[in-house]
Amino acid sequence: MGLPxxxxxxxxxxxxxxxxxGAFTPRRGRxxxxxxxxxxxxxxxxxxxxxxxxxxxxxxxxxTANFAWFDLGVGQVRLGxxxxxxxxxxxxxxxxxxxxxxxxxxxxxxxxxxxxxFFCFLSLFAAGMLGLxxxxxxxxxFGCWETVGLxxxxxxxxxxxxxxxxxxxxxxxxVTRLGDLALLLGLLWLHDASGTLLCYDGGAGCLEPAxxxxxxxxxxxxxxxxxxxxSLLVFGGAIGKSGQFPLHVWLPDAMEGPTPVSALxxxxxxxxxxxxxxxxxxxxxxxxxxxAGAPLHALTVVAGVGALTAVLGAVLAVAQHDIKRxxxxxxxxxLGYMTLAVGVGAWTAAIFHLLTHACFKALLFLGAxxxxxxxxxxxxxxxxxxxxxxxRWTAATFAVGAMALAGVPFLFAGFWSxxxxxxxxxxxxxxxxxxxxGLAGVALTAFYMTRLMAEVFGGRxxxxxxxxxxxxxxxxxxxxxxxxxGAVLLGFIGTxxxxxxxxxxxxxxxxxxxLLEGGSLMAASVLLVAAGIGAGWWAYxxxxxxxxxxxxxxxxxxxxxxxxxxxxxxxxxxxxxxxGRLTFWLAALADGFDRWVWGGAVRSVAALAEFAGGLxxxxxxxxxxxxxxxxSERLRESGRAYSRRQTGEAHGYLRALAVAFVVLVVxxxxxxxx
Amino acid sequence: MxxxxxCLLFSGAxxxxxxxxxxxRGNAILVLLGIELMLNAAxxxxxxxxxxxxxxxxxxxxxxxLFALAVAAAEAAVGLALVIAxxxxxxxxxxxxxxxxKG
Numbered sequence: 001m002g003l004p005x006x007x008x009x010x011x012x013x014x015x016x017x018x019x020x021x022g023a024f025t026p027r028r029g030r031x032x033x034x035x036x037x038x039x040x041x042x043x044x045x046x047x048x049x050x051x052x053x054x055x056x057x058x059x060x061x062x063x064t065a066n067f068a069w070f071d072l073g074v075g076q077v078r079l080g081x082x083x084x085x086x087x088x089x090x091x092x093x094x095x096x097x098x099x100x101x102x103x104x105x106x107x108x109x110x111x112x113x114x115x116x117x118f119f120c121f122l123s124l125f126a127a128g129m130l131g132l133x134x135x136x137x138x139x140x141x142f143g144c145w146e147t148v149g150l151x152x153x154x155x156x157x158x159x160x161x162x163x164x165x166x167x168x169x170x171x172x173x174x175v176t177r178l179g180d181l182a183l184l185l186g187l188l189w190l191h192d193a194s195g196t197l198l199c200y201d202g203g204a205g206c207l208e209p210a211x212x213x214x215x216x217x218x219x220x221x222x223x224x225x226x227x228x229x230x231s232l233l234v235f236g237g238a239i240g241k242s243g244q245f246p247l248h249v250w251l252p253d254a255m256e257g258p259t260p261v262s263a264l265x266x267x268x269x270x271x272x273x274x275x276x277x278x279x280x281x282x283x284x285x286x287x288x289x290x291x292a293g294a295p296l297h298a299l300t301v302v303a304g305v306g307a308l309t310a311v312l313g314a315v316l317a318v319a320q321h322d323i324k325r326x327x328x329x330x331x332x333x334x335l336g337y338m339t340l341a342v343g344v345g346a347w348t349a350a351i352f353h354l355l356t357h358a359c360f361k362a363l364l365f366l367g368a369x370x371x372x373x374x375x376x377x378x379x380x381x382x383x384x385x386x387x388x389x390x391x392r393w394t395a396a397t398f399a400v401g402a403m404a405l406a407g408v409p410f411l412f413a414g415f416w417s418x419x420x421x422x423x424x425x426x427x428x429x430x431x432x433x434x435x436x437x438g439l440a441g442v443a444l445t446a447f448y449m450t451r452l453m454a455e456v457f458g459g460r461x462x463x464x465x466x467x468x469x470x471x472x473x474x475x476x477x478x479x480x481x482x483x484x485x486g487a488v489l490l491g492f493i494g495t496x497x498x499x500x501x502x503x504x505x506x507x508x509x510x511x512x513x514x515l516l517e518g519g520s521l522m523a524a525s526v527l528l529v530a531a532g533i534g535a536g537w538w539a540y541x542x543x544x545x546x547x548x549x550x551x552x553x554x555x556x557x558x559x560x561x562x563x564x565x566x567x568x569x570x571x572x573x574x575x576x577x578x579x580g581r582l583t584f585w586l587a588a589l590a591d592g593f594d595r596w597v598w599g600g601a602v603r604s605v606a607a608l609a610e611f612a613g614g615l616x617x618x619x620x621x622x623x624x625x626x627x628x629x630x631x632s633e634r635l636r637e638s639g640r641a642y643s644r645r646q647t648g649e650a651h652g653y654l655r656a657l658a659v660a661f662v663v664l665v666v667x668x669x670x671x672x673x674x
Numbered sequence: 675m676x677x678x679x680x681c682l683l684f685s686g687a688x689x690x691x692x693x694x695x696x697x698x699r700g701n702a703i704l705v706l707l708g709i710e711l712m713l714n715a716a717x718x719x720x721x722x723x724x725x726x727x728x729x730x731x732x733x734x735x736x737x738x739x740l741f742a743l744a745v746a747a748a749e750a751a752v753g754l755a756l757v758i759a760x761x762x763x764x765x766x767x768x769x770x771x772x773x774x775x776k777g
Contacts, residue, residue: 647773649769649773650702650769650772651705651769654696654705655697658697
């Protein structure tokens with residue numbers, strides 16, 4: 001049972017309807033709002049399954065349903081829906097993960113008085129994301145992109161009574177808006193150059209060869225190709241949304257929202273949007289590859305930023321004490337891997353990693369939510385501990401997620417997708433650096449996840465909250481179990497021996513390759529994972545932390561480095577010192593300009609007049625006073641004259657109106673009716 | 675004389691009567707009546723051009739008239755409310771006396 005592309009709009013429309021329902025539900029109507037949200041997303045999941053069936057039946061086809069939004073002079077602004085395997089797998093992923101998170105939220109937000117508002121925002125979030133992946137027009141995509149941004153703002157700041165949450169929401173909104181500005185500029189430029197923002201339009205879309213040839217045929221200053229410039233601007237949007245260096249600073253702060261929101265932002269929706277955008281516009285990004293003389297290829301920049309982010313996020317995750325912040329930095333790192341994969345030309349590997357990461361990162365965040373819920377909102381891993389015995393389901397599923405993230409070989413999804421990314425990086429002809437950085441990130445990932453497991457679940461409870469923790473209700477553990485199953489099974493849709501996902505995404509039947517393809521690279525990464533886990537075990541599991549105040553083993557070994565990492569390399573302070581101060585100086589400059597230049601001009605005129613007045617009584621009275629008196633008298637007279645016109649008599653006004661009308665008609669007739 | 679010209683002459687006359695009423699009558703309600711007459715003269719033009727004009731296709735004329743009627747109804751409602759408000763203040767509805775907001 002397939003869903004034709006003409007009906008694709010139903011998928012984002014259902015959660016949108018739920019959001020509207022939620023918005024009109026009073027505060028006590030939480031059951032209605034939650035029911036509407038879950039039912040709508042379940043319906044969307046069913047429809048997305050139908051869309052997947054349609055797309056897989058003809059994977060090479062970009063099925064579109066375009067329509068005119070409005071006429072603008074001679075041109076038209078057109079929007080549309082696009083159904084291809086990329087859209088379809090994203091739709092299924094977003095709806096499935098979102099549905100599990102919604103169900104989990106039933107338990108997590110049970111005691112919150114504003115749960116109706118919460119589900120309304122969640123539905124809006126899901127609707128924005130589903131619309132984003134189904135959009136055929138980049139303009140439409142941008143609209144949904146901003147909807148997602150708005151919903152994330154509302155959700156991160158859901159507990160807006162807390163100053164930290166309000167500040168984090170503002171920060172996330174402003175930082176991502178910086179990237180969005182670049183994206184908007186890129187889209188405007190693209191529209192200017194190619195005349196359309198439809199991705200696929202029967203040969204006339206902006207991602208199809210005809211338009212791309214036009215874009216690569218023009219060079220700008222310095223030999224930069226037009227397509228490279230536009231690609232870099234579009235990539236700016238992805239940098240903001242997907243938390244890439246240097247705009248990653250908003251992601252860790254986004255932890256201030258309720259934990260299901262963190263799961264939704266980090267797994268299925270917000271940050272996935274950037275990587276999805278890169279995969280969607282991949283033809284544009286790769287258009288300049290053929291031009292040998294180009295000074296800079298867009299994909300080179302993408303790969304560099306991705307590799308840097310991958311290792312930076314992993315390094316920072318090592319030294320965090322907040323369970324959600326560790327996961328947040330690991331998200332940044334994993335998004336770096338995806339961006340790296342796009343950069344080295346393997347966007348299918350990026351989507352593969354996106355799907356598996358969505359599954360196990362949602363699992364990890366919901367697991368963290370379960371821990372936090374049980375431990376009465378204690379998030380500091382130094383004060384948790386010993387939860388393995390008290391929360392068996394949570395601990396077991398969290399361990400599955402952690403192993404998938406760490407890339408434990410063969411059984412877990414994260415291994416296969418990470419290997420796909422590394423394999424692509426190894427085959428990149430431009431530079432070997434991304435591969436080296438990626439491998440370093442692999443070891444670090446294994447290390448910090450082992451640390452997190454040891455601190456949260458190992459040892460003894462180090463606070464009364466952790467000591468009284470008990471397993472969360474079934475409505476919260478059931479999604480965990482389902483996601484854990486996904487974190488294992490999802491890897492087998494894209495292994496080298498059965499490249500089903502890659503075949504579907506590229507629309508070409510790929511031949512199966514040996515399962516252990518690139519054996520030496522795989523062996524190296526398995527060794528690195530083992531080394532990371534071993535080091536983590538040696539440092540944290542061997543001698544578990546005894547009390548909350550005890551120093552971290554790494555902090556004891558290298559205090560200066562640890563302080564720098566725990567301080568997040570002072571990135572926020574650096575922004576405050578550079579961007580913040582620059583803004584301050586600009587404002588001060590404008591203020592000084594106003595005060596001294598314009599104010600000085602005014603004051604010097606006044607001084608001149610004073611000086612003239614001081615010359616003698618005669619100039620003062622005849623020149624200055626008479627002049628000013630004359631001007632004010634004339635102003636007063638004209639004011640009086642105008643106020644006489646305003647009689648207050650309706651008939652007078654009507655008469656003036658009629659006379660003016662007659663004059664107008666006569667003028668029009670004389671002008672020949674034109 | 676063709677029917678279009680007749681209609682236009684009639685609507686012109688109607689408009690002139692309405693305009694004269696709106697400009698000369700002292701009673702606010704009668705001023706409103708004059709304005710309604712002018713509106714209906716315009717409506718008559720719409721219909722006449724639609725019926726006898728060169729391009730008789732579509733239903734643009736009647737649709738415009740419907741819109742104008744709706745607007746006129748709204749305008750009459752607001753106008754009568756104003757008249758009542760004025761009456762409460764000055765115990766009559768003479769337009770010439772309603773000059774208290776003069777600036």
